[in-house]
Amino acid sequence: MAKNTVRQDEKLNEIVKRDIIKRLYSYLKPYKFEVFQVLVLMGVVIGVNLLNPYFFRLGIDEYIANKDIKGLFLLGGLVILINIVSMICSRWRIKKMARITNNILVTIRHQLYEHIQKLSFEFFDNRPNGKIIARIIGDVNSLNNLFTSSVTNLIPDLVTLIAVVVIMISMNLKLALVSLVTLPFLLVFMFLVEVTCRKRWQLFRKKNSNMKGYIYENFSGIRVVQSFAAQDKTSRGFSEILAELNAAFIKAAKASDLFWPLVEISWGVGSVIVFWYGVKLLNTGEISVGLLVAFISYISMFWRPIMNLSNFYNNLITNMAAAERIFEIMDIKPDIEDKKCAKTMPKIKGNVVFRHVNFSYDDNEIVLKDINFSVKAGETIALVGPTGAGKTTIVNLIARFYDVDSGEVLIDGYNVSDVRLETLRSQMGIMLQDTFLFSGTIKENIRYGKLDATDEEIIKAAKAAYAHDFIMKLPNGYDTDINERGTRLSVGQRQLIAFARALLADPRILILDEATSSIDTHTERLVQKGIERLLKGRTSFVIAHRLSTIQNADRIFVIDDGRIKEMGNHDELMRMKGIYYNLFMSQFKFLDNKKAV
Structure with a gap:
């Protein structure tokens, strides 16, 4: 996996749009009953909206034409009553849908968080933490309007649109066909705009992720920034990232803003054509004044859902990039996970065996080369050697933070790759070099x-x-x-x-990675007593650059260039006068010279 920095745009595996929509709407399944209730409420609202123009026609052609004032007042009262009911239903369905949407976002965010926790160290090693946080928080939040709009707007607008077309056709086929003449041109232009729009919003999401990654990294290292008086430098860097983000947003917004003018132009041109043709039909007596007034009302009801649908489509394209980024992470399979037939690790005794273990973090450089050793339960093993020799990698393989390229790591005869991770790591105590x-x-x-x-x-x-x-x-x-x-x-x-x-x-197996590296000499003596007490009866692996802290280890492995070059206790290695002897003597001379100064 290629590494990513806070200034580098993330490379995403594009997911087919249809698949994204399908996966998003799968989150509505647990709320079928609630969504049905929302749809019923919307049905009431849609029904009232569709009836209003009919009541106008009825009032003009029947009650006003016949001067039936009483009937007109009764009709007006009925219209007011059903519209009040419609307002109540509309308010209720908005609240209900908002609750459903909030629950869905909580579910997605929780699933994403749990999935990321299962991913291997390699995932975190190759991307800034700020960019991971951006996906859990920012990208999930972006889906809010999408879910709300899909149920509260998409469904009622589609139903309204279909119902209006049916009503207009039943009222007058010629007028209905004329009113639809600009629709094909609109659909073609919207498709062309969507292609550009999606790419631009993808770029904006990447730039937004860069910004959050940069902020997290610099605030995490604020002591370093202030220590080197680098505030101006980081501010300039932040300004550059903001400029890139702003440029990406403006480009995306310009593309998105094309949706509204396209719909309004089509609406305007279509309305003019209907007015012109309607007047012609009125002059020939083919239609009544009331029918034309009602039809004009339905024309507005026809184009308003199209406007809303274009807004929803715009919203869908805008947030498609966020959904892509979420599902791209969810589709990453953990490098380290339990096998289907993984066994429960029984209580660990502490026998550890490495057989012909080879390992590399990437294909370019092999970190461990044919490592072989056997450790008995209760032994204390010290790992020493230069930085980057592979000491920490060995203990990471014992805890199965990574899988070996070849060979086996066995604990009490169990291959660590064949047992459940939780039952393995729960019996280990790990104190890493990076104290968190x-x-x-x-x-x-x-x-x-x-x-x-x-x-x-x-x-x-x-x-x-x-x-x-x-x-x-x-x-x-x-x-x-x-x-x-x-x-x-x-x-x-x-x-x-x-x-x-x-x-x-x-723990049954204890791993100490530079456990005393930053403790003063007085405290170190106290901790050494605690360590000696702790090491008894359990298998321990101790990594230390300060060789004075591991002289009492049962065995010392000298690691260099990915291999175990020397093995033995302190006295044996000193008599060999090899790598360990030179390391120890160089430290002894350094400390002796330091005391002399």
Whole structure:
């Protein structure tokens, strides 16, 4: 999958328009009864609207012509009464349809959110988070008018249009045919406009996504922006993106605005032709004045639905791009998912085996090359080596965040690709290099390791991670609110909280990726005691660049260039005087020189 940046337009797999509409309207199925009620209410409104011109004709040709004032008043009273009923029904159906639409949007947004959560790391690695958020929020919101209009406008307008045509034909066939003469030209022009319109709204959606991605990225890195006094630079970048967005919107809007003039011109020309031909028929006595007045009213009723339908069509084209972007994400199949015959992972003992494992993030570069090792339950394995050697990739494969290109990863004899992900990962404790805390309290962040944990269990885990003392010094202790990513805490404090979260999970396999990289020397000594206590009785994989922290590991794997170059405990590797020996001695000399300074 090609990577996408905040300044780069997303490439979409275009979906056939018919398929998009079909999928959108499938969301109406659970609300069949409610939609039926809305249709009944609309039927009342349409019926009253269709009767109004007939009542005008009746009043002119019957009651006024015969000077029947009493009958005219009774007719007027009836018209007022049924129009009041029509107004009530119209108000009721709008509220009901708004509720249905809101429920549908909630369903779509929830489905999209759940689906995105199932996608692999590769999906998130290749696109900015802001663009993902744009689809969940902005694109889903764009469907609001589409669903509302489709039921409250499309159906009644189509019914009205058909009914009006039938009535006009029954009243006078010649006038009816004349009134339809401009319709074929309108349909041809609208089709031509639609082709351009759809492409332009697709481009606008992409530019809008770029803007949201740019905003999210720069606000997420606001400390870097301010640290380097780069506000002017980011403002200029934002202005450029806004200019592109504005240009795309104006182009799309210009194309969309062609719908209204086309309909109005057709309406105007058609009305003039009907007036001209109607007067001719009136002079010959073929039609009455009342019939011509009624027919003119029906002409307005004929073109008004067409105007509304063109508006709906315009709305459909405008929001088609949003629907495309939503379904394009929903159609992405997760790279990592349970097989149909996936088994439940039983309670893990902790035996881990890699057999001839090869892996690459893309086809250009192989990250792991023929990795083979066997780890017994309860062993502590340290992974060391230069940046980019493949250490983190190994632990990612154990947790099956990625699938191997070839070979096998086995836990207690079970291939990790053959077991259910939830039952595998729920028995692992993972503390990644990138410490992430959620907005909320410290207690809630630690409880993320075990959602049903008691306060006592949380405090116990925090004490084991030596986080309890600094937590209690905070204004509200464990109930202290922290913002997203915990930026008000020091890096070391954030890592201690994340460590307590991993401890609380009481995992059978523990993965620590640079767990002590940002903790001061004094705190590190305390955490090391907690780690030693935690490592007992469970299989552990510890990634560390600070080699002093992993000297007590049962075995140390030296990873370089995607291969295990050396394997053994600290003493064995030091005697070999190979890669590990050189790494350790270089760090020792660096620290020794630092102390001397």
